Amino acid sequence: MTGSTAGPATGSVRQQAPAGSRQPLPLVVFVLALGTFLMVTSEFVVAGVLPEIAGDLSVSLAHAGLLITVFAIGMIVGAPTMTLVTLRLSKRSTLLLALAVFIVGHVIVALASDFTILLAARFLTALATGAFWAVASVLAVRLAGTGSGSRALGVVGAGGALAGVAGVPLGAFVGQTLGWRGTFWSIAVLAVVAAAMIARFVPHDAGATEGATIRGELRGLRAPRLWIALVACATTNAAMLSAYAFISPILTDHAGIAIGFVPLVLTCFGVGSLSGTLLASRLGDARPHAVTVVTPAVTCVLLGLLAVITGAPAATIAVVVLLGLFGFSANSVLTLLAVRAAGQAATLGSSLTVSAFNVGTAVGTGVAGLALESSLGVVGPILVGTGFAALTLVPVVALAVLRVSAGRGGAH
CATH class of the missing domain: 1.20.1250.20 (MFS general substrate transporter like domains)
Structure with a gap:
């Protein structure tokens, strides 16, 4: 059962469960976990196909490793920056925008033959990843309801952990089978599926932030x-x-x-x-x-x-x-x-x-x-x-x- 409970900048959340009970988490939490699975897979899969990228683009392994470094920088800078830029958007719109940028970034990587363009695309992808992860975490807590926030964040985080167990090895396998570009095409296609599920299951008014200001956020x-x-x-x-x-x-x-x-x-x-x-x-x-x-x-x-x-x-x-x-x-x-x-x-x-x-x-x-x-x-x-x-x-x-x-x- 879901309902709209008024609260400060919370949007629609689950009603509080009776004391001593444990309600199942809403399906949307697992949809958000799918998104974080793709995000973390994208972040770390580069390590599994780094030699192939270096060989194809005629750069050294150390130089190719900048693809990992620039992604980390993009996450550090991008998460708070993108949060402020999308402040007046609903959480649903922000997630869909982040996935759109994420998809475009992977398509650019899959098509590019210039290493500088690859670096720029990975930085762009990192901005989207930081924005998605930040919003998904808050939204999971709010939609799960009182008393289930940690459990909801655990499921979203488990999507990232699962990426290390399955996503990254599978991405490396695809890279060895279809070439490293095939890895990025595959992630882009799966991100389209994730975007469709976000559009279907995340409420339109989830986490609405009407009246929010940058000054208020900074306070x-x-x-x-x-x-x-x-x-x-x-x-x-x-x-x-x-x-x-x-x-x-x-x-x-x-x-x-x-x-x-x-x-x-x-x-x-x-x-x-x-x-x-x-x-x-x-x-x-x-x-x-x-x-x-x-x-x-x-x-x-x-x-x-x-x-x-x-x-x-x-x-x-x-x-x-x-x-x-x-x-x-x-x-x-x-x-x-x-x-x-x-x-x-x-x-x-x-x-x-x-x-x-x-x-x-x-x-x-x-x-x-x-x-x-x-x-x-x-x-x-x-x-x-x-x-x-x-x-x-x-x-x-x-x-x-x-x-x-x-x-x-x-x-x-």
Whole structure:
């Protein structure tokens, strides 16, 4: 059952369920998850077809790697910028506009023969991705209704996690079978399907923002808890991506795992990540701070353990799978905390989490790369990740303390 419940800038949301009950999530949440599946597949599939792109366009692998870098920059800049540009559009219109730009970007990549044009198209695609992800997160929370926001964000986030398990490997397979351009054509076609489903299932008035202004949105960013949550978003992604970006040499050189088994280990990691995201999101509605504190604490221990395991393939695989289960699982809960802290500026707050996660990715992988080239070798990125995981405990504990203090203040 759905209904229209009046609230500040919320549009149509599900009615609050009776205490103790758990309503099923609306179908539209899963439609939004399909969109995030495509977005994340597009973001990371380039890594799987990078040699083919470099060879076809006669550029070096390092130069071709700029396609990944420019996408991250586009996500960092684009998410909040596009949110402000589309402020007066309905959430439905913004999602459809983002998918249209996303489709055009992939068609350009599939047709282009000039590397500079490819870079521009990937940046354009990143702008659309940031806008879609930010709006989809807020819309999923609002349409799911009170008490199911974390679960809805978990499903949307699971679409991204599933991309790592299925989307990216399938994209790489298509690239090997039909050529790298076939990968981008395939994503463009699937995005058309996603756009049709968005048009069919997302309500016209969902998240309407009549009267919203840029000044009003910026005023909503004064909440300290929002910025603390954003710091946590950045450090938690830095922790995991520091190690994951160099997982192949860590598995082969550090743990002694045969190169042929690396894809299988990564698949197990992806399954763990998908499961962890869904589990944490189910717990996040009732105990969000328990999730956000326990997750980086366990991640810190696991990364520290990974650093001291040498030449132990079975133990390393077990730790990597557990890292998949815990490493990214709190991301949807952190997004929810940021959205709640932003209040009226929920969409802008959500867009800033997209930027924060990508800042963490850029900083984490950059520092880890320097550590890899140091005397620490492949252990360096693991230690960098351990440090960022420990650092994440500072903002998440601060959020928990502020929540307890606010509760005590309310009691008085």
